[in-house]
Amino acid sequence: xxxIQSRKRYFFYIPLxxxxxxxxxxxxxxxxxxxxxxxxxxxxxxxxxxxxIHFDNFVEAFxxxxxxxxxxxxxxxxxxIISSILGSLNGFVLARWKFPGADVIFPVLLFGMFIxxxxxxxxxxxxxxxxxxxxxxxxxxxxxxxxxxxxTTLTFRNYYATVPKELIESAKIxxxxxxxxxxxxxxxLSLPSFVVVLIWQFTSAWNxxxxxxxxxxxxxxxxxVALNNMAGSQIIAWNVxxxxxxxxxxxxxxxxxxxxxYFLRGLMSGALKG
Amino acid sequence: xxxxxxxxxGLALVSPSILAVLIFVYxxxxxxGRVSLSQWKGLMPDxxxxxLQNYIGxxxxxxFRIDIRNTVVFTVLFVGGCLVLGLTLAIxxxxxxxxxxxxxxxxxxxxxxxxxxxxxxWRWLMNPAQGSRISGLNLIFDQLGLDFLINKWHTTPEWxxxxxxxxxxxxxxxxxxxxxxGGLRAIPESLREAARVDGAxxxxxxxxxxxxxxSPITLSAMIILGHISLKVFDLIVAVAGKQIPLDVPAIYxxxxxxxxxFYGRGASIGILLxxxxxxxVIPYLRYTLKNEAEL
Numbered sequence: 001x002x003x004i005q006s007r008k009r010y011f012f013y014i015p016l017x018x019x020x021x022x023x024x025x026x027x028x029x030x031x032x033x034x035x036x037x038x039x040x041x042x043x044x045x046x047x048x049x050x051x052x053i054h055f056d057n058f059v060e061a062f063x064x065x066x067x068x069x070x071x072x073x074x075x076x077x078x079x080x081i082i083s084s085i086l087g088s089l090n091g092f093v094l095a096r097w098k099f100p101g102a103d104v105i106f107p108v109l110l111f112g113m114f115i116x117x118x119x120x121x122x123x124x125x126x127x128x129x130x131x132x133x134x135x136x137x138x139x140x141x142x143x144x145x146x147x148x149x150x151x152t153t154l155t156f157r158n159y160y161a162t163v164p165k166e167l168i169e170s171a172k173i174x175x176x177x178x179x180x181x182x183x184x185x186x187x188x189l190s191l192p193s194f195v196v197v198l199i200w201q202f203t204s205a206w207n208x209x210x211x212x213x214x215x216x217x218x219x220x221x222x223x224x225v226a227l228n229n230m231a232g233s234q235i236i237a238w239n240v241x242x243x244x245x246x247x248x249x250x251x252x253x254x255x256x257x258x259x260x261x262y263f264l265r266g267l268m269s270g271a272l273k274g
Numbered sequence: 275x276x277x278x279x280x281x282x283x284g285l286a287l288v289s290p291s292i293l294a295v296l297i298f299v300y301x302x303x304x305x306x307g308r309v310s311l312s313q314w315k316g317l318m319p320d321x322x323x324x325x326l327q328n329y330i331g332x333x334x335x336x337x338f339r340i341d342i343r344n345t346v347v348f349t350v351l352f353v354g355g356c357l358v359l360g361l362t363l364a365i366x367x368x369x370x371x372x373x374x375x376x377x378x379x380x381x382x383x384x385x386x387x388x389x390x391x392x393x394x395x396w397r398w399l400m401n402p403a404q405g406s407r408i409s410g411l412n413l414i415f416d417q418l419g420l421d422f423l424i425n426k427w428h429t430t431p432e433w434x435x436x437x438x439x440x441x442x443x444x445x446x447x448x449x450x451x452x453x454x455x456g457g458l459r460a461i462p463e464s465l466r467e468a469a470r471v472d473g474a475x476x477x478x479x480x481x482x483x484x485x486x487x488x489s490p491i492t493l494s495a496m497i498i499l500g501h502i503s504l505k506v507f508d509l510i511v512a513v514a515g516k517q518i519p520l521d522v523p524a525i526y527x528x529x530x531x532x533x534x535x536f537y538g539r540g541a542s543i544g545i546l547l548x549x550x551x552x553x554x555v556i557p558y559l560r561y562t563l564k565n566e567a568e569l
Contacts, residue, residue: 090287
């Protein structure tokens with residue numbers, strides 16, 4: 001507790017509430033616009049509350065975006081699951097086993113998290129063309145899995161490094177092999193890390209635009225590319241764009257609302273990815 | 275000591291991933307480097323040696339000069355804005371107020387949203403139309419009598435890029451706040467008490483004691499935000515599409531390569547971006563890893 005008198009502390013709420021309004025403005029405008037009827041929609045009255053609840057905008061946006069939402073789901077689920085399994089196995093081996101060269105691998109992985117993907121984009125496209133995955137969702141899954149290896153591995157590795165050595169040693173004395181130790185001791189312990197990494201990969205794959213726009217053909221566009229395309233077109237009204245934006249934001253927002261604790265931990269542990 | 279069998283198994287488990295990173299990160303960087311030194315223009319790969327021609331071309335290219343200038347303006351405002359806002363909010367939230375958790379979650383939620391969604395919404399909030407077609411934030415300013423705030427946002431000549439920093443700050447300032455809040459929580463209460471006993475005012479305590487103790491956090495935040503800023507791409511595309519006044523290296527790379535088929539030039543922009551990020555990130559990683567090793 002600080003020494004500032006309690007009456008004075010009420011003034012702290014003024015900037016806090018003002019900032020809360022700033023952060024909520026975009027959500028407000030998405031929802032308010034989304035629930036208006038087509039007749040009510042007008043840029044000049046965009047801040048007004050809707051008269052009654054209508055779903056015109058959401059229905060219109062959803063019909064336009066549904067195939068792309070489906071593409072995003074097809075992309076995000078395998079990408080998150082494969083990434084987590086790989087990350088867990090890698091993290092386990094790197095945390096428990098000091099093999100020659102382990103000190104080099106760590107920074108090499110770490111730097112891989114930070115690179116601007118523009119510096120690998122041309123070879124990536126050539127490579128995907130070569131193996132016939134260019135244009136489709138699976139090429140994008142593979143991309144997210146590979147470029148997710150550094151962050152997933154490091155998150156798990158940092159977690160496994162905190163597991164007491166005695167636990168592993170005693171398992172070894174009992175004659176458990178490395179894989180038994182992993183499956184029976186470390187894996188159950190690391191369920192929270194799985195949630196962290198799953199959420200992290202889910203969010204970054206769902207929100208990705210750069211890889212998607214370069215690697216997929218229009219029918220396989222995930223939601224971000226489709227939404228951006230919608231926003232750039234002159235034909236689709238701004239109110240439908242707002243509703244579409246909200247639809248695109250809902251999955252990751254839900255994850256944040258219900259699993260925020262884990263989301264935050266991912267943010268802080270990997271501290272560091274943009 | 276592990277048995278030999280376990281060691282082999284461990285190696286078998288990690289080597290595919292490590293190999294993948296070596297190829298897809300480092301191998302591809304080398305490949306991009308090679309493309310950047312080639313004459314490749316058009317759909318068919320052409321690795322004819324061009325020396326540094328692409329790089330020299332960029333530094334005499336007026337568009338690339340706009341890109342660098344835009345990146346600098348954007349970075350200064352975005353990083354500066356996030357730091358000031360993040361630190362202020364963290365200090366306010368660290369006062370032990372009721373509802374702290376609620377505000378904290380609220381400030382942080384934009385992190386969960388994609389830059390595309392942010393961009394599309396802010397595109398309408400920053401609608402530059404004026405007069406009878408006024409809308410977005412300008413409309414609010416108009417109705418509140420704050421006419422002097424009405425402006426052309428990202429369509430402002432020359433300084434449009436500065437307004438792109440607003441949605442970017444909206445998205446990332448909460449994250450900066452969380453970093454600072456973590457740092458504040460790690461400062462032992464005894465230190466603050468000691469300062470108060472010595473008669474330091476709250477303000478002096480923050481300036482002389484807390485802020486210097488937070489400087490490692492400021493450094494990390496600057497590096498994380500700075501490297502995001504160098505890579506900024508989707509946000510600008512979603513707010514304004516591809517327009518030269520708002521151009522940045524990441525957008526130039528994208529359009530020149532995949533719309534214009536100037537692969538050699540695109541690759542050299544990619545490599546320059548990588549170098550600028552590396553200059554920022556490598557010393558930081560070395561420092562972080564060294565500290566971790568000492569723990």
